[in-house]
Amino acid sequence: MRAAVLAVALVLCGVADCARFARPASGRPGAHTCQELYFEQPQDHFGAHTGTYKQRYLLNDTWWRPGGPILFYAGNEGAVEVYADWMGLMWEQAPTLGAALVFAEHRYWGKSQPFGTHSVSIDPTALSVEQALADYASLADHLRCARPSPVIAVGGSYGGMLAAWLRKRYRHIFVGALAASAPVGAFVDPSRRGGFDPSAYWAVVSRAAGPASGAAVGSVDNTARLFRLLFELGRGQEGRDALAAAFRSCSPLQDEATVQTLAYWVQGAFDAFAMGNYHFPSWYIAGSPRAPLPAWPLRAACVLLGGSPAGPAALLEGMKAAVDVLYNATRSRPCHKIELTGPAGGPGLQTYLYLWCTEAMPQELPFFPARGPPHDMFWNQESFNASRWEAECKAQWGVRPRWRHLLRKFGGAAPAAWRDVTNIVWTNGELDPWHVGGVLHSISGSSVALQVGRGAHHVDLMWSRMDDPRQLQAVRQEQVAHMRRWV
Numbered sequence: 001m002r003a004a005v006l007a008v009a010l011v012l013c014g015v016a017d018c019a020r021f022a023r024p025a026s027g028r029p030g031a032h033t034c035q036e037l038y039f040e041q042p043q044d045h046f047g048a049h050t051g052t053y054k055q056r057y058l059l060n061d062t063w064w065r066p067g068g069p070i071l072f073y074a075g076n077e078g079a080v081e082v083y084a085d086w087m088g089l090m091w092e093q094a095p096t097l098g099a100a101l102v103f104a105e106h107r108y109w110g111k112s113q114p115f116g117t118h119s120v121s122i123d124p125t126a127l128s129v130e131q132a133l134a135d136y137a138s139l140a141d142h143l144r145c146a147r148p149s150p151v152i153a154v155g156g157s158y159g160g161m162l163a164a165w166l167r168k169r170y171r172h173i174f175v176g177a178l179a180a181s182a183p184v185g186a187f188v189d190p191s192r193r194g195g196f197d198p199s200a201y202w203a204v205v206s207r208a209a210g211p212a213s214g215a216a217v218g219s220v221d222n223t224a225r226l227f228r229l230l231f232e233l234g235r236g237q238e239g240r241d242a243l244a245a246a247f248r249s250c251s252p253l254q255d256e257a258t259v260q261t262l263a264y265w266v267q268g269a270f271d272a273f274a275m276g277n278y279h280f281p282s283w284y285i286a287g288s289p290r291a292p293l294p295a296w297p298l299r300a301a302c303v304l305l306g307g308s309p310a311g312p313a314a315l316l317e318g319m320k321a322a323v324d325v326l327y328n329a330t331r332s333r334p335c336h337k338i339e340l341t342g343p344a345g346g347p348g349l350q351t352y353l354y355l356w357c358t359e360a361m362p363q364e365l366p367f368f369p370a371r372g373p374p375h376d377m378f379w380n381q382e383s384f385n386a387s388r389w390e391a392e393c394k395a396q397w398g399v400r401p402r403w404r405h406l407l408r409k410f411g412g413a414a415p416a417a418w419r420d421v422t423n424i425v426w427t428n429g430e431l432d433p434w435h436v437g438g439v440l441h442s443i444s445g446s447s448v449a450l451q452v453g454r455g456a457h458h459v460d461l462m463w464s465r466m467d468d469p470r471q472l473q474a475v476r477q478e479q480v481a482h483m484r485r486w487v
Ligand SMILES: *[C@@H]1O[C@H](CO)[C@@H](O)[C@H](O)[C@H]1NC(C)=O
Pocket: 028, 029, 030, 033, 034, 035, 059, 060, 061, 062
């Protein structure tokens, strides 16, 4: 759930630095304290291709003792190092659980390329959720044979969806799953009403930008006002010149389409702030290793926007300062490239978007339409238009999204789909916009949903800190208690 420049989706390199791939600065363990190993996998578990490829995984078995579990991180859309570096919960629990740690890399990302470097541009046809799950099941099966151990799937975001689905689909291999911020129900289904409402995502982002998260009073109203102003100015060239100057665009805004791109670009910053609204400085979601987002980035941005209704000039200035918390985090950008990549914009081949274009894997920007006030603080982006995205996907990849495919296969977030699946802990951050597609209510005594108040995107999997809220500490304790029960 990401695209390059317009900070998109579940995981995102919001800015060009693609900062997530950098190491945490401290002396913490991470990818650099793992062995880098490769496991031979079929290019295609289900047919068409007959070759094999080498899937990368990172292993640390220092603390493993016989009978101890393998904590298996089901890698999501990125090179695997980032997960090894940030998933502190696994590292912190390994010694007491006697666990081996495995971080598996998702095919088509990082060094796990079925058809050579940047496989997606060579042949994307072996990229699917099912292939990734089959890779993980084979790897886990291989590992537990070498080192007889119960395997626990762990994942955050798309990785959390994979962890839950591994437990559901391969429960003889995975004894349980920590599914953190896993929006297993976030599938738009154009054929039916009453299903997942993609606009709900932006309502949470807007709620998180107000007093609910401790952000400044007035910032939500001012943001909504800003978008109105932006489109108003965008109608004439003089106004567009003023916008380009206010936001320090590298190139002029020549037409209304570029103003629309500017609006999405601003929206993208708030998306990143909301997901990455951790109570500590972090560049996991966005930002730069040289300049992580501050603690509570949404507050940091909103304080620049709050206060009483501002005049147009002050509004533009405030918003420019607010988005700079992300886009100019390094304080070294000479100007802003205001662009939207992916199917909606440029020709960039983005691996995740292939999953959107084939299996409708959730991707919020620009696919989930906001509605505008009073529903949210953005603007009315009209309802979800399946034919538009079908045309875009056909043009870019020659494929068509199968909207209901994964819903049919795994049942979304419906309790009925999970009632007979034991040993899952579902965690969600109350102010993480992705929780709208998650499992929010416990399904049984061993399929348990926990919420983190004011929590951001899978904050529970991150390194613990002295200043962690009590409730977050309690959630982690429960996760660990469940893992102990499973093994
Ligand atoms: C596992 O991580 C620990 C902590 O960083 C480190 O001391 C140890 O050498 C690592 N083990 C392996 C096998 O890499």
